[in-house]
Amino acid sequence: MMRIVLGGVRGTSPVSHSDFMRYGGATTSVLVEDGTGARLVIDGGTGLRTLQPRLAAAGENSPILMLFTHYHLDHLIGLPSFAPLFKADWHVTFAAPERENFTVEDALTRLMDKPFWPAAFRARQRFHVLPETPGKMPLRHGSLMIRWCPVHHRNGCHAYRIDEPGTGASAVFATDLEWRASDDAERGLLLSLCRDPNPADVLIMDGQYDARDAARFTGWGHSMWQDAVQVATSAGVGRLIVTHHAPESDDGILERREQELRRVMAQACLAYGGMEIEIGKKA
Numbered sequence: 001m002m003r004i005v006l007g008g009v010r011g012t013s014p015v016s017h018s019d020f021m022r023y024g025g026a027t028t029s030v031l032v033e034d035g036t037g038a039r040l041v042i043d044g045g046t047g048l049r050t051l052q053p054r055l056a057a058a059g060e061n062s063p064i065l066m067l068f069t070h071y072h073l074d075h076l077i078g079l080p081s082f083a084p085l086f087k088a089d090w091h092v093t094f095a096a097p098e099r100e101n102f103t104v105e106d107a108l109t110r111l112m113d114k115p116f117w118p119a120a121f122r123a124r125q126r127f128h129v130l131p132e133t134p135g136k137m138p139l140r141h142g143s144l145m146i147r148w149c150p151v152h153h154r155n156g157c158h159a160y161r162i163d164e165p166g167t168g169a170s171a172v173f174a175t176d177l178e179w180r181a182s183d184d185a186e187r188g189l190l191l192s193l194c195r196d197p198n199p200a201d202v203l204i205m206d207g208q209y210d211a212r213d214a215a216r217f218t219g220w221g222h223s224m225w226q227d228a229v230q231v232a233t234s235a236g237v238g239r240l241i242v243t244h245h246a247p248e249s250d251d252g253i254l255e256r257r258e259q260e261l262r263r264v265m266a267q268a269c270l271a272y273g274g275m276e277i278e279i280g281k282k283a
């Protein structure tokens with residue numbers, strides 16, 4: 001069984017206010033656990049803090065894989081205060097494709113250097129530059145198989161698909177992408193990630209905006225929630241979770257959006273901080 005925990009689901013910047021309690025204000029960070037105890041994290045936004053107790057328990061016996069979709073700050077800013085990275089007995093592998101000639105090591109070294117932060121990671125670290133697409137060589141972590149593709153976003157971004165072959169569980173995480181500005185090749189890559197070799201059980205996708213505001217947000221690098229419905233429907237994915245909510249979208253706006261979303265796709269919802277999803281048969 002694969003378990004996904006959405007530590008943070010906010011885009012652009014974290015927010016904290018009583019009007020944002022239901023969906024949460026922490027930025028993107030996602031934990032995926034397989035049935036054998038292997039853990040991987042996608043992105044290190046402030047939602048890492050929510051995931052910290054589950055990850056800290058892993059310690060030296062269970063190396064963590066941290067994947068990055070891209071290096072915009074809302075996806076990194078939880079790292080400098082993520083306590084396990086300052087423990088010498090902790091093992092972590094950071095992995096991502098190179099983006100605009102920056103490797104994951106370049107990005108994290110810069111983030112953790114003065115004048116931005118005074119303390120260096122003490123955990124045992126490895127850096128792994130992934131190819132632009134995995135070709136026939138998916139990455140493996142525990143019983144999880146990981147594939148990815150580039151998506152349309154300013155400075156580049158990648159979507160990841162995680163499969164657990166033993167249970168048939170599969171999920172695609174596709175944040176920070178502008179579907180309407182994507183060309184045919186970019187659309188084809190994401191659709192094929194979602195539907196090959198079989199339609200994923202769940203798609204978690206950027207739907208920061210509403211199509212009524214499309215003209216205002218053209219070129220901003222994000223999708224409308226209606227685009228996420230289109231991608232899920234086209235790829236035959238039965239369950240959709242829309243994420244990367246704008247910092248301006250308070251609980252009232254998001255509750256109304258979720259009702260509208262459910263009217264067009266019954267198996268769809270908006271992501272909220274701390275949301276847990278279990279997919280695949282129990283081992």
Ligand SMILES: [Zn+2]
Nearest residue numbers: 011012074176
């Ligand atoms: Zn973002």
Ligand SMILES: [Zn+2]
Nearest residue numbers: 070072153176
């Ligand atoms: Zn971004």
